[in-house]
Amino acid sequence: MLKDITIDQYFPGKSIVHRLDARFKIIITMIFIVMIFAADTIWSLMTGIAFMLLSYALTALKPSLMVKSLKPVVPVLVITAVLNMFFFEGEEIFRFAFISITDEGVKNAVFMLLRVVSLIVGSSVLTYTTSPVELTGAMEKLLSPLKIFKFPVHELAMMMTISLRFIPTLIEETEKIISAQKARGADFENGSLKERAAAIVPVLVPLFISAFRRAEELALAMECRCYRGGEGRTRMKQLKTGPADIASLVVSFFFLAAVFFIDRKMK
Amino acid sequence: MSAENIISSKNLCFSYEQGKEILKEINIDIKRGEFTALLGHNGSGKSTFARLTNAILVPTKGSMNVFGMDTSDEGKLYDIRQNVGMVFQNPDNQIVAAVVEEDVAFGLENTGVPPAEIRERVDEALKAVGMYEYRDHSPGMLSGGQKQRIAIAGIIAMRPECIVLDEPTAMLDPAGRKDVMRTIRMLGERYGITVVLITHYMDEAVRADRVIVIDEGKPILDGTPKQVFSHVDILKKTGLDVPQVTELVHKLNRYGFDLDPQILTEEECAAALAFVLKEGKS
Structure with a gap:
């Protein structure tokens, strides 16, 4: 079950999106997020979604991966949609006892659903096509102005690289520990919420102990490979800005402008 | 420097806590190009000795000289580590990056090698260990033996004179062990790298040029595999197999x-x- 999580998973490829400068991909993703949250009408939101689908098509990844990225968040999606449905004033279209559903509520629910779905799919375009090291490298570059304020930019990027690297390892380990505890008679499925929460403790304790041991060994291995912080460090993969990067940035600004324009026209 | 001793310990003592000496008065010299196996049971001090060779630990008494540099000299720290690469037991806990080739590049990036040269050396190192086709894979998808070969590639790429491997096959299945051992032997044969292999597998030690048996912080046997393994009684007494x-x-x-x-x-x-x-x- 834990293995289904695809967040931050990288699928190597040679598509145009894969080859874009990671810094531009991050900026474009942010533009896209602005797009879908600024969109007020269904048409402008559709413009944002069209932009997302276009980028996804350009990645040449299987469409099924899109669905896969959504799977773990289905409960969140359902709850957001349902809550939005009930808590908006407007014309009542359905009533059952004290529950009333308004047209505004439905509209908001649909909007929220579309926004969250496109947010997840849109950001997975970034993480699917960019290797974690490139991604953190790009973040390091984008945040580097903060170094003036003594902000530990390199350390932060290194921490992110390592945590991304260890997510699958620790997930695998958690599953092993769960199986081991089950084999000893631990019960994770039954009992009250409190009992089930208590059953997690024998999973977390060994997991933490092992994570600390791993951290220590990793630190040792890094030291042996001459790691000494960000100073004087080079990178194998240089971030290079080409015409394709500029063009894609221009296209995203064009879509952003279109979203604002449509909103003004439709109101 | 010619065929001289590249690692040389003189009256080396080491203790983590006062009064409890892990290594006692050790004098070991390792020659350039030699393939040495260090044998000993758990807690004999063999891993501690390995960590003293690249200044992860420094002797509490006596001295450790590597390529003529004293490991206690902090200014030489990175020169020493660049020349003495180290591979550890757990393949998972020594891979830093989430993509194979980026992990191999890690050491080179740390030492500030220009990007184009990193690319070249990474590709060469991956080809040497036979993992070039896996360069853009995630290490999580690989077997233990493959991960260990990636770790070795990460060290080869730094072009060290010497590689110290601390029980690199202890967590591997037989097929993985075989692959890793083949890779280790290639280090010496093809690149002339001095190899120090710490192990408790006898069949791995048999392949070495020289075997040193450490027990309770002291070397008790030292010689060619033939000489060392003929002392069956001594080996058995220290809890080792032959x-x-x-x-x-x-x-x-x-x-x-x-x-x-x-x-x-x-x-x-x-x-x-x-x-x-x-x-x-x-």
């Missing part, structure tokens, strides 16, 4: 046969036994 062939010969000799106690390989043993059988008939 290669199966050696044990067979040892037992037969106890029953009055006169076989060469330095026999190490199955072929040698078979030949010797065939000879004895023929003699017995005539």
Whole structure:
């Protein structure tokens, strides 16, 4: 079950999106997020979604991966949609006892659903096509102005690289520990919420102990490979800005402008 | 420097806590190009010795010299580590990056090698360990043996003079062990790298040029595999196994046969036994 999580998973490829400068991909993703949250009408939101689908098509990844990225968040999606449905004033279209559903509520629910779905799919375009090291490298570059304020930019990027690297390892380990505890008679499925929460403790304790041991060994291995912080460090993969990067940035600004324009026209 | 000692410890002592010495007065010299196996049971101090060779630990008494540099000299720290690469037991806990080639590049990035040269050396190192096709894979998808070869590639890429491997096969399955051992032997044969292999597998030590047995912080045997493994009684006393062939010969000799106690390989043993059988008939 834990293995289904695809967040931050990288699928190597040679598509145009894969080859874009990671810094531009991050900026474009942010533009896209602005797009879908600024969109007020269904048409402008559709413009944002069209932009997302276009980028996804350009990645040449299987469409099924899109669905896969959504799977773990289905409960969140359902709850957001349902809550939005009930808590908006407007014309009542359905009533059952004290529950009333308004047209505004439905509209908001649909909007929220579309926004969250496109947010997840849109950001997975970034993480699917960019290797974690490139991604953190790009973040390091984008945040580097903060170094003036003594902000530990390199350390932060290194921490992110390592945590991304260890997510699958620790997930695998958690599953092993769960199986081991089950084999000893631990019960994770039954009992009250409190009992089930208590059953997690024998999973977390060994997991933490092992994570600390791993951290220590990793630190040792890094030291042996001459790691000494960000100073004087080079990178194998240089971030290079080409015409394709500029063009894609221009296209995203064009879509952003279109979203604002449509909103003004439709109101 | 010619065929001299590249690692040289003089009266080296080490203790984590006062009064509890892990290593006692060790004098070990390792020659350039030599493939040395360091044997010992758990807690004998063999891993501690490994960590002293690249200044992860520094001697509490005595000295450790690597390529003429004293490991206690902090200014030489990175020169030493660049020349003495280290591979650890757990393949998972020494891979830093989430993509194979980026992990191999890690050490080179740390030492500030120009990007184009990193690319070249990473590709070369990955080809050397036979993992080039996996360069854009995630390490999580690989087997233990493959991960360990990636870790070795990460060290080869730094072009060290010497590689110290701390039980690199202890967590691997037999197929992975075989691959990793083949890779380790290639280090010396193809690149002339000095290899120090810490292990408790006898069949791995048999392949070395020199075997040093450490027990309770002191080297007790030192010589070619043939010399060392002929001391079956001493090895058994320290809780170590001997290669199966050696044990067979040892037992037969106890029953009055006169076989060469330095026999190490199955072929040698078979030949010797065939000879004895023929003699017995005539």
